[in-house]
Amino acid sequence: MSWEEFLWHMDRRLGMYVGRPRYERAYSALTGFALARGRGELTAFQEWMSARHPGSSLAFSALVLVETFGEDATEDRLVNDTDHRRAVSALCRLFLEFLGQQAPATHQR
Template identity: 70%
Template sequence: MGWEEFLWHVEKRLGLYVGRPRYERAFSMLTGFDLGRGQGELAAFQQWMSARHHGSSLAFWSLVLSETFGDGSNEDGLVSDDDHKRAISNLCRLLREFLGQQVSIADQR
């Protein structure tokens, strides 16, 4: 399974795998998938997210929340199912954007 198919499952069927769909469960699942692949894409995603946020040292999952809900946002602010769904959707969108840029860079080589 590749990233695109995996992200589809995270975004559309997370509850099937982890129970109640929650943002922290989504990024934990992403981390497990990345570790299982052994290619380190999330380490590069962390660097990419950090660069988008002027060299921030925050973890990518925290930076995604900032992009979704505004600076200073954290998991405590996710109070509704819709908040979690919005955060998960944006996490998947940003990861797709990152992976798409990586493919474009590789194609140019």
């Protein structure tokens, strides 16, 4: 399964795979998929997200929430299904954006 296919399913059908669709479950699914692939995408994504937030020491899972809900956002901010849905969609969108920016660099090597 490609990243694009995985992220499509995660964004649109997360509940089918993990039960109640929650941001922390999407993060866990993304982490598991990346670790199973064993190609270092999580490290590169963390670096990419950190570059978008200079001076921040937050993990990419927290930075996604900051980009979605504002500077003081944490998982405690996710109080209803709509909040979780927005966060999951943002995670998928950002990871796809990251992959799109990595593709040209990969073709140059």
